[in-house]
Amino acid sequence: MGKRTSLFDYLRLGGAIAVLVGHSYVLTNSPVPTIGGIGPHGLGVMLFFAISGYLITGSWRADPNIARYAEKRARRIMPALIVVVLATALLLGPVLSNDPTYAAGAWRYIWRNLLLLPLHVLPGVFTSNPLPAVNGSLWTLPVEAFMYVLTPLLVRAGPWACAAAAVALILHPFTQNIAGFGLAGASGVIPYFLGGASLKMLGVKVPDTGLPKLPVDLSYGLYLTAFPVQQTIIALYPHVTPPILIAATLAVCVPLAWASWTFVEKPALTSGASRASGGRLGFRRLGRDSPASPSSDQASSKP
Template sequence: MALLAPPRPHARSARRGPRVLAEAYDPRRNAFDVVRLVLAGTVAVTHAMELALGWQPRIGRTDVSALAVDGFFVLSGFLITASWLRLGSLPRFAWHRALRILPGFWACLLLTALVVAPLVAVLGGGSARDVLQGPDSAATYVLHNAGLFMAQFEVTGLPASAPDRVLNGSLWTLFYEALCYAAVAGLGAVGLLRSRPVLVVAAVAVLQLLTAAQEATGAALLPGENLPRLLLLFALGAAAQLLAERVPVTPAALVVAGVTLLGGLLLLEDYRAVGAPGLALLLLAVAARLPWRPRLRRDLSYGTYVWHWPVALLVLSTPLAGAPFPVVLAVVLAATALAALASWHLVEAPALRLKDARPSPRGDAVAPSGAERAAPRWTGCDDRGR
């Protein structure tokens, strides 16, 4: 199945507005960058509230941060599936995904353990050596988590006055993101994404029905908690990409999506039982149809996501912790933006420049050919997105 081409509505359809996602979505001009940055900022604000105040806002029984993470996985499912369809190569797909997620993750992991943790210890009246030794030291934090799965969240030696012993409470989702990438690669490698997209959609429907049945009965029908939840949201985005010519974005469809989402949030323990498709449709429609569609030259969403927690932890270890929360939040967001800028310019962007390099017969990296550089490309969301 080919990537969605830029829509070419005739005069009548332009007047009445897009009726399906394929008409609304232009791969070269959309608001996915903006929406992802808003979601990352939402996670940063709510986690800062949790660290500083001990609570974060909820809608019904759902944390706002969890809702924003779900939104990330919807957009990733849509864009990462498009990336596979564009690349069509398992090695290239794996290389692109590794370059996007691992360098920024490793840099954050290393600097958090070797810089942030010692600073928090010193600011709390302890010694930097306190976090660098022991069974759960900063060194083991890096070694245990380097494979992307967060096996160690805390570091011993942090003072009791520290806002939280968890060095970074956001990185755990990246492992599940990688599992979703692997699922796309597996389905793509056997040809199901192109030749049998309906089977993929059927699998999404089964997962949605199991989620609904689990909510209704209280029985544990799905293994674990995080993987089924995040896989469902990612799969909804992937299904929307595969069947974009049939996904309605009419006002009536969006109203139904909003009602089911709000109903799930207000009435259910797990809103996803009925509200996950509504969230997916609303987010994709907004990202596709938002009138403001800037092409962000710097993608700060990933850096914001991975850095906001250790930045907040560091800020709240200083005397600023006693300031009114709006002041604390402003400092946390400003410092997070600087960290995200540094992550983009020093780690992420240099890594992404390698994504189209290919080995020469001698094993050296070769830059893309002129034809490859001139080939039409997406806005960059598929290769820059989380």
């Protein structure tokens, strides 16, 4: 992890906060501030996918082993997702819902979201809010996973093919629902992944900004927890304004994101890195070539 430039940490944190800010307007049914017609949440997600394309492409090129690649991707996304989905369905939902069908709906919510087939509603939860979604941020995860699967093919195709595909999607967003997998909105973010991948394959380096390395990576934890926390605050205080909602959500979610990184995400990544290092030492002892260390990509761009 130490090899990853600190700039990515700052950009990812900024992206997570941008998503939180944009959702604070959307979820309170308030006019959303935009830049070029795009809200902060949209800009944050675009940034995530651009960083992801750059980092994940580097990960595959450094160690093009399918098993290790899949394990690294799963270790980055799944542990925190499992905790948040279970906490939402088994702890938060029962407190907020009196719906007699809640139990069946909760188990469906759990298995769908853990299979990256997002289900955004729980019976009786947030039904009085302007929007009833429990965690609308989860829609990006199947798109991200889809791009993980495509990355080896993208590297084989090369940077200019990726760049051409990105431009084609921007000019003609014909794939709102890719291959029947329900990847709604995919064409709006995939070009940014392709752009990041192209930059990595072309050898574009991220400049050294001189910024100190952040001690913890809060971005994914913020991304996963902010939406349900915002919805809970709105359910309790229906007239909350976006600025108050932003401040209150940060006050709750920063500690949650710290706990997620400290007790869930970092241990999962550290365990994976230790296993990989041990395996490679074995290869060296046998006198065989060892792939590059995965340490530079342990934190995928998600949030």
